[in-house]
Amino acid sequence: MILAEIGDDIARFPSAADLASWAGVSPGNHHSGGRQGSGKTRHGDPWLKAALGQAAVSASRTKDTYLAARYRRIVARRGKKRALVALEHSVLTAVWHMFTRDTEYADLGGQYFIERTGRARQTRRLVSQLNQLGYQVTLQAEGA
Template sequence: MLVQFAWAATRTKGTYLRAKYDSLVIRRGKKRALIAVGHKILIATYFILKNKVEYQELGYDYLQNLKKDKKINRHIKILKELGIEVEIKNKVA
């Protein structure tokens, strides 16, 4: 049943679960990507029920922005380790 939910979620355009599926299907294949999306749905359902909050859609671009933020932070850390002072003018949100 969860795989059916995952299949439906991956067919919805512009959602986080679609982006997750698209990023995984290249490396893992269709079936494993569906299982991973089903797992994401299960985890989200658990925390929604546990914390009694509404589901918040992260959006299709969430993964890209997350990767960009991680790269920026990693490069800043490397520069600081090399002894270079880094001044951040505009923080990436």
């Protein structure tokens, strides 16, 4: 469905950002007079947006995948609807890269963000959260 809406000539879009903008799944950016206005997306192709929306909802409900982990990270800060638009953008970016490089999709995995930021950072964050809730935390390594 995505290929039918985009067309077989991916060279029309020099970058993934151009494709996302054309499709209407890029975040809006309205600044005027030092104030930030609405961040609504553009109208774009309605059939492509519908297909991407279905793909995003499906991807958000998967287990141990990069897209599901990305959804959970964004929904905690921004809300469900904005997280779905961000997932649509991620799916379309992946599609652009697959078409331009003629490769298959390689999922980064559900632990990608933990590995990227590091276990020590996540440990500090979780201990800090427990301390804020009033718990005294003592860490002990596995097998010790």
